[in-house]
Amino acid sequence: MCRLSLLLLLVPWTLGAQTLSVFPGERWERVRGAALEDLGWSDTGLQEVFTFLRDSANSTGVVVVDRGRVVFQFGDVEDLSYVASVRKSILSILYGKYVEDGTVDLEASLASLGMDDVGGLLPIEREATVHHLVTARSGVYHAASNGGDNLADAPPRGSQVPGDYMLYNNWDFNAAGAAFEQLTGRDIYDDLESQLATPLQFEDWDRGAQRKSGNLSISRNPAYHMWLSTRDMARIGLLMLHEGEWDGKQLVSREWVKRLVSVVTPLEEMNPLYRRDGYFGYGYMWWVWDGPRAVGPFAGAYTARGAWGQWITVLPAVDLVVAHKTNSVYSRTTSWESWERMLELLLEARGVEMAAPYPWS
DSSP: OOOOOOSOBSSOOOOOSOOOOOOOSSSOOBOOTHHHHHTTOOHHHHHHHHHHIIIIIOOSEEEEEETTEEEEEEEOTTOOEEOTTHHHHHHHHHHHHHHHTTSSOTTOBHHHHTOOOTTOOOTTGGGOBHHHHHTTOOOOOOOOSSOOSSGGGOOOTTOSOTTSOOOOOHHHHHHHHHHHHHHHOOOHHHHHIIIIITTTTOSSOOGGGOOOBOOTTTOSOOBOOOEEOHHHHHHHHHHHHTTTEETTEESSOHHHHHHHTSOSBOGGGOSSGGGGSSSEEEOSSSEEEOGGGOOGGGTTOEEEEETTTEEEEEEGGGTEEEEEEOOGGGSOOOOHHHHHHHHHHHHHHTTOOBSSOOOOO
16 A cells, blocks of 8 residues: 655754745735745755646645745646535534534533434434544444445444444534534534635635535435635635634634544544554544654644545644645546655655655555
């Protein structure tokens, strides 16, 4: 399996000139030419990134943000398209203020909320809490209204006590959306607009493009899919990098952001078992670098991840945000290995030398 060479670094990385971080207004500040070198970037290295994306990756949009400035972009970064499971990480952000003001009780059980599903949930499944839903540890293995998860690898229904076993299951995530709307009385998309799109000044936001989907004869909880542009995904990443602060305003509490990207399920407890041969643990609907590879520029790093090639990756150690999009309407997919390679090339262009060539296999 292809993976980033993370264990050893030949030389330490630096942030180059001590340039202060900024926040975009209506438009991103774009850095070019000599100013890139002032920020520690190699123009030749970034050209290698461009060539790789053009020739090998199927990417349709990439935005790289260093200290609040766009240092690299590729493709159509304005294109509004489906971001797949990135929606889950975004929902986790929206939960924050309602948990902290008491509107949402994460320890509320499905039974206490009156939540059930097609064919009925088992009594043990109804003991699962909202907290279990947002951390993928509910123990509910009812089919979801949409696919794209690890349900095929689930233990038998009723075999796991809620909270004991992590499985990436869309039933949990869709139920988390249903619980959010029930407890807050707010539509997810209206809250996405008020909490993120408006204060972050999304350039391409379209409330009318947002729509739920799924087979409700299988599960009564639809998927709350989202349509965003790559450059607006990067704004969400920058908000997370700054722990919920945006240009002097605390839009999401630091404590909540830190909680979202803390490891709830460590690497050695990930399921199915093949996920343990990687570098991610799991937090609150965010994938978090964990284990022996969470070093150097990947210390404290985390990512939202969606099918076909949708990512919002945040690398706090080097003050970077990488938003990546592959528009699935073009029947294109960017592989996990291509995303890894892109990150490695970006870090090399930033002055981080990895220990070995990328291990193509």
